[in-house]
Amino acid sequence: MTATDDPTVIPAGQSPAAALLDVRDLRVEFSTSAGPVTAVDGASFEVRPGETVALLGESGSGKSVTAQAILGIVPKPAGRVTGGSIEYAGRDLLAPGTAGSLRGREIAMVFQDPLSSLNPVFRVGAQIGEMFRKHRGASRKQARAEALDLMRRVGIPAAEKRLDDYPHQxxxxxxxxxxxxxxxxxxxxLLIADEPTTALDVTVQAQIMQLLARLQAEEGMSLVLITHDLGVVADVADRVVMMYAGRVVETGPIREVYDHSAHPYTAGLMGSVPVIDGPRQRLTPIQGSPPDLLHLPSGCSFRPRCQxxxxxxxxxxxxxxxxPGRMPGHQSACHHADQVLSQGAPHV
Amino acid sequence: MTSTELDLTTTTPLATPVTARKSRAGTARIRFGLIVIAVYVVAAAIGPWLIDFDSVATRTADRLKPPGSRLSDGSLAIFGTDQVGQDLLAQMLQGARISIAVGLATLLLAGTIGVTVGIAAGYFGGWLDGVLMRLADIQLAFPSILLAIFIAALLGPSVVNVVIVLAVSNWVTFARVARGQALATRRREFVDASRTLGAGTWRLIRRCVLPASVAPVLVVATVEIGHVILAEASLSFLGLGTPASTPSWGVTIANGRNYLADAWWISTVPGIALAFLVISLGVLGDALRDRYDPRLRSL
Amino acid sequence: MSDTPLLSVRDLHTSFPLRSSVLRRTVGHIQAVAGVSFDVMPGGTLGLVGESGSGKSTVARTIVGLEQARSGSIVFDGEELTSLPKASMRRVRRQLQMIFQDPYASLNPRATVEQIITEAWEIHPDVVPRNRHHAEARELLERVGLNPDHARRYPHQxxxxQRQRIGIARALALRPKLVICDEAVSALDVSVQAQVLNLLADLRSDLGLAYLFIAHDLSVVRHISDQVAVMYLGRIVETAPQEELFTRPIHPYTQALLSAVPDPKPWTRPPREQIIIGGDVPSPADPPSGCRFRTRCWKAEDVCATTEPALEIRLDQHPAACHFAADLAGAGR
Known part of the structure; x- marks a missing residue:
């Protein structure tokens, strides 16, 4: 896997106009039996053409809901976008019908659980070919050929034989x-992958990440990787957007953010991950529990867990x-960012 | 078999917060059902105290009076009188007592048998499950009212016999529900955890399986009680249910059959009362099921 | 630490019947665990790693008696568990407790935290007298880092x-010598996982516990174990002290597994050769002949299809089940 994460490659302070996807002050609310919940609370970030961005966060961070909002698939009627804007190549994705017309053609998504996203009663080849028949008006034969080609490209062995298999096989x-x-x-x-490897074994996870990185390079598309795993994206992502309780708490080039965390949450996460080599040390976890979106504290949501x-x-x-004092593009939502930076990550 | 919960083995739950459950689903229906049933229960409980009813009394002067008539002793017969001059309201209040008592007793008996059989079949599985569930299948294949008539004819009419007859033809539904719950629960991780602590079979059933069955069994019971009350009325109507001295609704309806042309109210008023109760129970049962256990919809 | 193992498993086999879908007739067996041997020392921690289908969880469930062993021996604290009469089994298994994977499914939703913890003492009344239940439950909650005033709450709160801490408290209630952690931290968020790992480490040193720590995450296993065994399709393919295994893996599968572990800071280390093995784990119902890993192995030769390699020491290394162990030693990272 080639590391394209040299931070100097990314143009500093690029104007949002150059962004392929521009999310501004996004707010998504859900009504629950216990009361309204703001799942995404003013999140802003952008994705540039050809760039791989990791959207990181633990449960309750709002990362998956953000992806749903981009694709216009926030579950209704419980959830709705209540504020902000999402622009894709200058088009307003929140305008009625826009996200729907772009979904599949310009913006595609890969989900965590492939079994529930595939129709169990249709053959795999036909399901892939359906994309060409529906959107390109391809003939049955053409669609089949295209499906075969795609299956080869994503590394499915003996693709000709497997065209007529069902998903459960x-x-x-x-x-x-x-x-x-x-x-x-x-x-x-733009490809959005929501926890694409979480349900998979380690060795298979490595295969899929390698595949995504290769395809991203071949196609020159932008890739948004949504995950809770700091390690999975380290090899492939250019930038990270770290979310906590529906807000973006830190963003920047991945090496910047990982090596010089300017938010105590990011720093805490780095100290929580056991490593595979180097000396074994006691972990320095973040105290407390993940945020309860129904009872968020005033001010900074991370405050109750923050030293x-x-x-x-x-x-x-x-x-x-x-x-403060870091590379352009590295942003943090912390009143004490300078202190966090001067203390450094608990272990590097 | 029913599976009670989502697979949580993968690490990351979606960040989606608990999607708003339709927490108020069926509130109106539940309220309606409960109010109607409460009225019936109160009437059955205290009604016969307020209005005297003597099953053997005959007052020929007051025979076949239409609803709203003044009787010879100056009292008002709201629902009219029957062929021997009995006040229909008093008779119906007495009948409500019998219908509800028979319904509850039957459910208790059928529920006990059904839940025991179902949990044994679901929890132990294997040949026991095979035998018990084949028994249930045979029971289901036999039309229950026909079976009830058959047994009633053998045992003779009495309130206790009615309860036995109806329990025999109703335990299967309870057995199926309890078996489903037992199957789903016995493989749960928290049951394994109790096993690891050394818990025996009896403890696991009492502490884990039984509590999990309570809600669905109650839902089923609400739906079933309507059927049972109706079946009791049918048996009594056919003369195979409660004896004539205990005027359940079925008996009263049967008595009015010969007077339909002259005194329609004798059969009609208890008929309407019966229909209204059964429908209310059905509505309540459906609403409870929708709210607490949508998986039972096929039952 | 004495030299006698607390738990000694020898040639353990556990299989599940494979039934035909129509007649429910047994048509074969899935060999979930196919000849597994290992020791856990008193106060020690054995990490058992493997992917799905490796049989690692079945090993755990067999040891605590949730599954029946088909053959082999399990000696715990000097007693053979597979032939023990039922009555003594309860007494012995008391010392052998388990922490489950799913913090949601493993707690009875209808019981309060106190009821969950005191259940163990109701089953074994000699451990804690009834009048001490409340006080001891509070103590245990405090021990695992929970507020003892929450004893009357229900798991969903x-x-x-926190739920996983309740599960740990329940496992500790019978004062066990060995605790089996079956993917005990894998369902938790990273920040919380670290808290629970630290708690487990503290409990081990404070109470002198031994762990059989089962997980798919190698970094977590490395963090907590002093001995590690790697499982693949029902067998152990390699076992070694933690440091040895992670620095000098011999078996190709171990090497691939190590190489696939995501590294949060790849740039801070010298570039490593990435081994990405193709394919998926074959079905345990129909394992490959000979070496079970050969279908995904880049070193496989004809001998691998015919002869199953034994888990043994070749050329002064630690035990590994590979015909080419001698050549492969040192070929890792």
Whole structure:
């Protein structure tokens, strides 16, 4: 896997106009039996053409809901977008019908659980070919040929034989390849992968990540990888967007953010991950529990778990600002970013 | 078999918050059902205290009076009188007592048998499950009212016999529900955890399987009680249910059969009362099922 | 630490009947565990790693008696569990407890935290007298880092990490010598997982516990274990002390597994050769002949299809089940 993560490659302070996808102040609310919940609370980030962005966060961070909002598939009527904007190549994705017309053609998605995303009663080849028949008006024969070609490209062995198999005859890893093939069918410019390897074994996970990285390079598309696993994306992502309780808490080039975390949550996560080599040390976990979206604290949502928290954190929600003294493009939403930076990550 | 929960083995739950459950689903229906049933129960409980009823009394002067008539003793017969001059309201209040008592007793008996059989079949599985469930299948293949008539004819009419007859033809539904719950629960991780602590079979059934069956069994019971009350009325109407001295609704309806042309109210009023109760129970049962256990919809 | 193992498993086989879908007739067996041997020392931690289908969880369930062993021996604390009469089994198994994977499914939703913890003492009344239940349950909750005032709450009122702590408290209630952790942290968020790992490490040193730590995540296993065994399709393919296994893996599967572990900071280390093996784990119902890994192995030769390699020491290394172990030693990272 080639590492394209040299931070100097990314143009500093690029204007949002150059972005392929531009999410601004996005708010998504859900009504639950216990009351309204703001799953995404003013999230902003952009994705440039050909770039791989990792959308990171643990449960309750709002990362998957953000992806649903981009694709216009926020579950209704419980959830709805209540504010902000999402622009894709200058088009307003929140305008009625826009997301629907682009979905599949320009923006494609790969989900965590491929089995529930594939129709169990149709043959895999036909399901992939359907994309061409529906959107390109291809003939049955053409669609079949295109499906075969795609299955080869995503590395399904003996693709000719497997065209006529049903989804349940595929293993988890192969099903995820089928999903990726379907997503790539219409050569999208943006691929969103929501926890694409979480349900897979380690060795298969490595295969799928390698495949995604290769296809991204071949197609020149933009890739948004949504995950809770800091390690999975480290080899392939250019930038990270770290989310916590529906807000973006830190963003920047991946090496910048991982090596010089300017938000205590990111720093805490780095200290929580056991490593595969180097000396064994006691982990330095973040205290407390993941955020309860029904009872968020005032000011900074991370405050109850934060060692740096002071009075200002309770009074003011910290804005996303450039990390002091760091590279352009590295932003953090912490009142004490300078302190976090000077302390460094607990272990490097 | 029913599976009670989502697969949670993969690590990351979606960030989607608990999607708003339709928590108020069927509130109106539940309220309606409960109110109607409460009225019946109160009437059955205290009605016969307020209005005297003597099953052997005959007052020829007051025979076949239409609803709203003044009787010879100056009282008002709201629902009219029957062929021997009995006040229909008093008779119906007495009948409500019998119908509800028979319904509850039958459910208790059928429920106990059914839940025991179902849990044994579901929890132990294997040949026991095979035998018990084939028995249930045979039972289901036999039309239940026909079976009831057959048994009633053998045992003779009495309130206790009616309860036995109806319980025999109703336990299967309970057995199926309990078996489904037992099957789903016995493989749950928390049951394995109790096993690891050393819990025996009896404890596991009592502490894990039985509590999990309570809600669905109650839902089924609500739906079934309507059927049971109706079946009791049918048996009594056919003369195979409660004896004539205990005027259940079925008996009263049967008595009015010969007077339909002259005194329509004798059969019609208890008929309407019966229909209204059964429908209310059905509505309540459906609403409870929708709210607490949508998986039971096929039952 | 004494030299006598606390738990000694020898040639364990566990299989599940494979039934035909129509007549429910047994048409074969899935060999979930096919001849597994290992030891856990008192106060030690054996990490058992493997992917799905490796049989690692079945090993755990067989040891605690949730599955029946087909053959082999399980000696715990000097007693043979597979032939023990039922009555003594309860006494012996008390010392052998388990922490389950799913913090949601493993707690009875209808019981309070206190009821969940005291259940163990109701089953074994000699451990804690009834009048001490409340006090001891509070103590245990405090021990695992929960607020003892929450003893009357129900599991759904807790977060995933807190629920897993309840599960740990339940496992500790009978004062076991060995705790089997079956993917005990894999369902937790990273930040919470670290808390629970630290708690497990503290409990081990404070209470002198031994762990059989089962997980698919190698970094987690490396973090907590002093001995590691790698499983593939029902067999152990390699076993070694933690440091040895992670620095000098011999078996091709171990090497591939190590290479596939995501590294959060790949740029801080010298570039490593990535081994990405193709294909998926074959079905345990129909394992390949000879070496079970040969269908995915880049070193496979004809001998691998015919002869199953034994798990043994070749050329002064640690035990590995590969015909080419001698050549492969040192070929890792």
């Amino acid at each position: 595929f293993s988890g890893g192969m099903r995820q390849r089928v999903m990726i093939a379907m997503a790539l069918a219409l050569s999208p410019k 740096y928290a002071g009075t200002i954190c309770a009074e003011q929600e910290p804005p996303l600002l450039p990390a | 807790f977060s995933g990490g």
